[in-house]
Structure formats: C-alpha cells, structure tokens
Amino acid sequence: MKILLATYWIVPHVGGVWNYMNQLKRRLEALGHEVDLLGYGEMHRYTYFVSEEKKIFNDDLQEQINSRLQSMQHKPYMADPVVTYCEKHRIGYEIAISSLNLQKYDIIHTQDVFSATSFGNLKLSGPKLIATLHGSVAHEMKDHLLYEHVTATSQIGCTYFDELEYLGATAAEITIVANNWLKEILISEFHVPAEQMTVLHYGFDIEAFLNRIDPQDRSITKPLGKQVILFTGRLVALKGVHILIEALKQLKGSLSNWVCWIVGEGEKLNELKLQAANAGLEDMIVFFGKREDIPQLLSRADVYVLPSMIENQPLSVIEAQIVGKPCIVSDAGGLPEMITHGFTGLIVPKGNVEELRNSLYMLLVNKQYQTFLGVNAKQWGLKHWSLETGVENLLGIYRSATNL
Known part of the structure; x- marks a missing residue:
C-alpha cells in the first residue's frame, strides 16, 4: 500500500506524535509498504512534505487564506485571537495539501483533528482517510x-475547539483512539458516534529504544548515595511539573536521599526554575533541557514521575516501563489504563501535592517495593507495547478500509 502519514503539528518536533509517525513509517516500510510524511514546518510558516523536502509557504497562499477567513467572520468565535491564529493556519494547511497529488495514496492517516478536518474537507474519492487522535x-x-x-473572548473561543473536535473525529472512515477514556470523552462530550471509533493502543519500537542504552557509558552518573527521580516531557502547565516541584519541597523536609532530573523544554522553563529556587531545591533539581539520550537517562533513574493535569497515552510512560522503572502518574486522562496501581506503578489524584509526596517517599524508602513495581512494569510493557502487534492491528484497519 501507498500510505501518507500526516499531521498539522510542526515536524520534526520533540514529542510523542512525531516519534510515533517515524516508528510507524519504519515498520510499515520494513513490511514492504511505501510511506510518506507530511506536517507543518517551522513556526507554521509552511506545509512540509517531508518525503520530498517540499515546502508550500503560507505567504504564497495569503490571498486565498484571507478570502476564506473573511467568509468566516460572521462566526462569533472568530473574534478570539487564538481561534483566528489556529484557523488561519489550518486553512493554509488545507489549501497547501489540495495542491498535492493525493490520489496516488491508498491510505491517508492523519494524527490530529486539524489535519483530519482539513483532509476530510477535500472529499477525496480515491484514498481512504484514517484518523488517529492522540x-x-x-x-x-x-x-x-x-x-x-485569558481574554474577553476566551469563553466563546472554546466553542471553535468543540466544533473542531467533532469535525476531526468524524472526518475519517475510521477514527482510532488509544484508550477508552478518550473514546468516552468523544462520545459523551462531543457526540461522536461510538461506531466511528476503534480503540487501538500504540505499538512501540522496543528493541531500537533499548539498544540505545550503553551500560559502559559513564557520561551521566547519579550522585553518590542519591536516588534519581526523573521527569521527561514538555515544560508546559498541563504536564504538572509545578505540582512535582511542590511535592519535592515537602519531601525535602523528611528525606534527602534523592535528586530530581527534569528533562525537556517549554514555555514554563524559567518559571519552574524560579519555583525550584524559591523552594530551596537548586541543589536537588537539575534541569537538563532538551536531550536525545532519554534511554540512557532512564537507565540511570530509579523512579519515573508524570504528574499531568491532562494526558492521553504518553510515550514517556511507555519508555519508562520497558526500561523497568516504577512510574508514579496522575489519574488524568488515559494514564490509569497504562498503570495497575500497586503492581506496575502508583496512581495519585491529579494536582494532589501531598499524595504525590507520599508516593515518592514510599518508593524512595523501600527499594524492594520499587524493584517489584519496576520488574512488573517491564514484563507488562514488553508484551503490551509490541510494535509488531500494534502495526499488524493497524494494518487490519487499513485493509478493512481499502479492501486490499
């Protein structure tokens, strides 16, 4: 089959969607399929057809974009600047993809509601449209x-994203979601028909990830006598790193046998550094910034923490599990479907500083329990996140859509 994997998000980027697309591409190509990648380019300035290094700049489409935007000004949500920004770039993306030779594909597989809506609006007669919502x-x-x-138009602006969620979730022949949490959200809040959706968890290239761990590499070592608490991800409010720092502030009063490595970049970096400094944690929290050696960092860690306020099925938890690390996660979104509390990790109420502090304390003072959770997490993860199984299940969806 000829397959196009497409997203509205900027590519390449550090994050789960881009990693998923690349792993999926490699596996599909190994099975004999032809796969192209498409996304947005730097700062949403151009639509980027990655496979051919082709860039279609929004500046060259400005007249068409402005005309489309003008025709939408009667909609109240267009008064919100965030909505105007998003719709302007979505329109640019839609116009750009309409100029591509899309009829050559058997499958167009989008990765978000923006791209699904845009491809759906083209009403292509040949390729079958499949959408995965992450x-x-x-x-x-x-x-x-x-x-x-927050602006005066924020409330009305929310209605745009409600509308987009429904349109993106219903644009394709089949909509794939990673867990039952997201499926129920789409049914109950956005009135997406249940029969539209299939629950299919991600496959993950376990072997390639584990092969990046070098036991002889001593470039990263944990401080003597300390255990390492690790967070990896975007430094944005939704990831709850501010909750983690507050929990560590409380933990410091009763336990000092730890350091925390915070890996990632994002708009909250400086704010989080200031929070750590004000909590007197400058010597106990290390901000690593963007790193390419996540497997190596995980191999040095003792506990992985993800205190998200909103979450779906993050690759960071999958990575921690297959390396055999006990995870402490919040109960946000799809996280409880990834962790068996007390067996493969611990689940705490989102935003609850005291419960997060208590869970960290429990693992840091009980190495035997820490090991028990980590061993169970690895055994479960190696089986559950198999890339081969995940891709084979996805190919079943492709075949049912195309009859190939």
Whole structure:
C-alpha cells in the first residue's frame, strides 16, 4: 500500500506524535509498504512534505487564506485571537495539501483533528482517510484559553475547539483512539458516534529504544548515595511539573536521599526554575533541557514521575516501563489504563501535592517495593507495547478500509 502519514503539528518536533509517525513509517516500510510524511514546518510558516523536502509557504497562499477567513467572520468565535491564529493556519494547511497529488495514496492517516478536518474537507474519492487522535485538543485548548491565555473572548473561543473536535473525529472512515477514556470523552462530550471509533493502543519500537542504552557509558552518573527521580516531557502547565516541584519541597523536609532530573523544554522553563529556587531545591533539581539520550537517562533513574493535569497515552510512560522503572502518574486522562496501581506503578489524584509526596517517599524508602513495581512494569510493557502487534492491528484497519 501507498500510505501518507500526516499531521498539522510542526515536524520534526520533540514529542510523542512525531516519534510515533517515524516508528510507524519504519515498520510499515520494513513490511514492504511505501510511506510518506507530511506536517507543518517551522513556526507554521509552511506545509512540509517531508518525503520530498517540499515546502508550500503560507505567504504564497495569503490571498486565498484571507478570502476564506473573511467568509468566516460572521462566526462569533472568530473574534478570539487564538481561534483566528489556529484557523488561519489550518486553512493554509488545507489549501497547501489540495495542491498535492493525493490520489496516488491508498491510505491517508492523519494524527490530529486539524489535519483530519482539513483532509476530510477535500472529499477525496480515491484514498481512504484514517484518523488517529492522540488526545483531546478541545480539552487542552480550553485549559489554555481559560487559564493561560485569558481574554474577553476566551469563553466563546472554546466553542471553535468543540466544533473542531467533532469535525476531526468524524472526518475519517475510521477514527482510532488509544484508550477508552478518550473514546468516552468523544462520545459523551462531543457526540461522536461510538461506531466511528476503534480503540487501538500504540505499538512501540522496543528493541531500537533499548539498544540505545550503553551500560559502559559513564557520561551521566547519579550522585553518590542519591536516588534519581526523573521527569521527561514538555515544560508546559498541563504536564504538572509545578505540582512535582511542590511535592519535592515537602519531601525535602523528611528525606534527602534523592535528586530530581527534569528533562525537556517549554514555555514554563524559567518559571519552574524560579519555583525550584524559591523552594530551596537548586541543589536537588537539575534541569537538563532538551536531550536525545532519554534511554540512557532512564537507565540511570530509579523512579519515573508524570504528574499531568491532562494526558492521553504518553510515550514517556511507555519508555519508562520497558526500561523497568516504577512510574508514579496522575489519574488524568488515559494514564490509569497504562498503570495497575500497586503492581506496575502508583496512581495519585491529579494536582494532589501531598499524595504525590507520599508516593515518592514510599518508593524512595523501600527499594524492594520499587524493584517489584519496576520488574512488573517491564514484563507488562514488553508484551503490551509490541510494535509488531500494534502495526499488524493497524494494518487490519487499513485493509478493512481499502479492501486490499
């Protein structure tokens, strides 16, 4: 089959969607399929057809984009600047992809509601459209509008993302979600028909990830006598790193046999550094920034923590599990479907500083329990996250859509 994997998000980027697309491409090509990649380019300036290094700049489409935007000004949500920004770039993306030779594909597999809506609007007669939703854009953007980027139009702006969530979730022949949490959200809040959706967890290239761990590499070592608490991910409000730092502040009063490595970059970096400094944790929290050696860092860690406020099925937890690390996660979104509390990790209520502190304390003072959780997590993860199984299940969906 000829397959196009497409996203609205900027590529390449550090994050789960881009990693998923690349792993999926490699596995599909190993099975004899032809796979192209498409996304947005730097700063959403151009649509980027990665496989051919082709760039279609929004500046060259400005007249068409402005005309489309003008025709939408009667909609109340267009008064919100965030909505205007998003729709302007979505329109640019849609116009750009309409100029490509898309009829050559058997499958177009989108990775978000923006790209699914845009390809759906083209109403292509040949390729079958499949959509995977890696989370709820409406939930994340509502949080951004109502708490992070508050304006007089934020409330009405939320209705745009509600509409987009429904359109993106119903644009394809089949919509794939990673867990039952997201499926129920789409059914109950956005009225997406249940029969539209299939629950299919991600496959993960376990062997390639584990092969990146070099036991002889001593470039990263944990401080003598300390255990390492590790967080990896974007430094944005939704990841709950501010909750982690507050929990560590409380933990410091009763336990000092630890350091915390925070790996990633994002808009909250400086704010989080200041929070750590004000908590007197400068010597106990290390901000690593963006790193390419996540497997090596995980191999040095003792406990992995993800205290997210909103989450779907993060690759960071999958990575921690297959390396055999006990995970402490919040009960946000799809996380409880990834962890068996007390057996492969610990689950705490999102935003609950005291419960997070208590769970960290429990593992740091009980190495035997820590090991028990880590061993169980690895055994479960190696079986559950198999890339071969995940891709074979996905190919079943492709075949059912195309009859190939």
